[in-house]
Amino acid sequence: MVTDAEMLRSRAKFRGVYAIPVTAFHEDGSIDFKGVAKCVEYCVATGSHGIVMPVNASEFFTLSDTERIAVIKAGVDANAGQLPLVAGISGVSVQHAIELSLMAQDAGANALMALPPISRNVSPIVMEEYYRGIGEAVELPVFIQNHDPPAGQKVPLDVMVRLLKEVDTISYIKEETMPPGQAITAEFAAAGDALEGVMGGMGGRYLLDEYGRGACGTMPGCHIPDVHAALWGALERGDEAESIRIYNKMAPMLLFENAFGAAVYKNVLHRRGVIDSPHMRGPARRHMDSTDSAELDRLLAEVSEFFTWKG
Numbered sequence: 001m002v003t004d005a006e007m008l009r010s011r012a013k014f015r016g017v018y019a020i021p022v023t024a025f026h027e028d029g030s031i032d033f034k035g036v037a038k039c040v041e042y043c044v045a046t047g048s049h050g051i052v053m054p055v056n057a058s059e060f061f062t063l064s065d066t067e068r069i070a071v072i073k074a075g076v077d078a079n080a081g082q083l084p085l086v087a088g089i090s091g092v093s094v095q096h097a098i099e100l101s102l103m104a105q106d107a108g109a110n111a112l113m114a115l116p117p118i119s120r121n122v123s124p125i126v127m128e129e130y131y132r133g134i135g136e137a138v139e140l141p142v143f144i145q146n147h148d149p150p151a152g153q154k155v156p157l158d159v160m161v162r163l164l165k166e167v168d169t170i171s172y173i174k175e176e177t178m179p180p181g182q183a184i185t186a187e188f189a190a191a192g193d194a195l196e197g198v199m200g201g202m203g204g205r206y207l208l209d210e211y212g213r214g215a216c217g218t219m220p221g222c223h224i225p226d227v228h229a230a231l232w233g234a235l236e237r238g239d240e241a242e243s244i245r246i247y248n249k250m251a252p253m254l255l256f257e258n259a260f261g262a263a264v265y266k267n268v269l270h271r272r273g274v275i276d277s278p279h280m281r282g283p284a285r286r287h288m289d290s291t292d293s294a295e296l297d298r299l300l301a302e303v304s305e306f307f308t309w310k311g
Contacts, residue, residue: 008188008214012197013141014084014111014172016049017232019222020057022265023071025279031063035275036071037078042274043222044082046309047229050217051079052113055088056151057221057262061118062281065096069103076108084110086143086219092119094133101138113143113174116153128159135167142169146183147176147201157190164194174219176201181209188214204228205254208247211235223268224253226308246306253299260286267296273311 009015021043024035043051054060054071063071072087079085087109091097094117101112114134116127135142144163146155154177163170175183175198184198197216200207204220220228227250234242257264263286266278280286288296 005212005214009197009216011193012172012216014050014086014197014199015216017047017225017228018050018052018084018086018199018217018219019043019046019048019225019228020052020055020219021075021222022262022269022275023054023058023060023063024266024269024275025277025281027277027279029279029281031067031071032276033070033074035277036074038274039222039269040075040078042269042272042309043225044079046226047233048083048222048225049229049232050084050086051075052086052219053088055090055113055145055219056147057265058088059262059281059284060088060090062284065100068100069107072104072109073107086111086113088113089134090115090118090145092117094130097130097134098137101134101140105138105140109140111141111143111172112138113145115145115147115151116155121149121153124156124159127153127155128163131155131159131163131170132167135163135170138169140169141171141196142167143172143174143199144170145174145176145201147174148178152176157186160187161190161194164191171196173198174201175199175210175215180206181213184210184213184215203254203257204231205251205258207231207235208243221257221262221265223257223265223272224250224303224306227253227303227306230306249306250303253303256295256299260288260292262286263288264296267293268300271297271300272307272309274309 021039024032087104
């Protein structure tokens with residue numbers, strides 16, 4: 001029997017675990033493009049269903065526009081068409097976001113995703129003008145990234161619904177407001193068939209609930225994509241017991257990463273032999289002390305049974 005949630009997922013072109021590669025840096029703060037490429041290769045090899053870059057988990061706000069487009073191009077090249085690639089094109093204004101969107105489209109991205117204008121809190125009118133401008137300027141599908149402050153701004157439901165119904169390219173939402181499950185239910189109810197799919201974020205902390213409400217996927221950091229892929233696979237098979245077992249194993253890691261953000265992603269990727277350095281640029285940098293590091297080792301051991309990366 002097909003449930004309502006399965007019917008909602010069935011209309012989504014983009015579905016599954018869309019992992020977010022970090023932006024690897026050398027110790028001097030310059031971009032390690034070989035590390036960026038290896039992160040993408042690692043996501044593909046560990047069972048991810050798509051790639052998203054550069055966004056919050058990629059420290060995009062520490063990159064220049066030239067660097068952001070270079071990272072997208074590096075990701076497209078490393079991916080080589082194996083998985084759908086969603087490019088982060090959040091801008092300070094509609095003009096800025098359109099410029100980034102067109103460059104990402106030309107670079108070979110398969111879809112685009114934007115937060116509301118990142119320079120300051122803006123009114124619903126400005127948000128709508130911003131997304132409408134992006135959507136009308138491009139040919140690719142566009143994700144509205146709905147994110148609570150301080151890392152984003154909440155987009156009013158009525159604004160999202162108008163955009164979904166009136167702009168053909170705007171067809172997906174990445175939902176990262178609290179509580180996300182209720183937001184997803186409200187979005188599907190209000191937008192109807194105009195909403196092709198909703199993906200969760202926040203590391204997958206609420207994926208069990210989101211999946212039950214029809215979410216077509218999740219966009220977590222890429223430190224343990226094989227574990228996220230194992231959980232998604234169990235959900236898709238309808239194996240509730242295994243889904244809960246995997247989630248219970250990974251939940252402590254998801255809580256830990258909530259405290260340190262990309263510092264956890266990069267330290268795990270360094271431990272797993274994906275990147276040479278866990279270096280972060282300011283202002284994203286967060287310090288983990290020796291006790292934190294030991295705890296991270298323990299948490300990795302808890303989920304190691306699901307690791308598929310051979311390095």
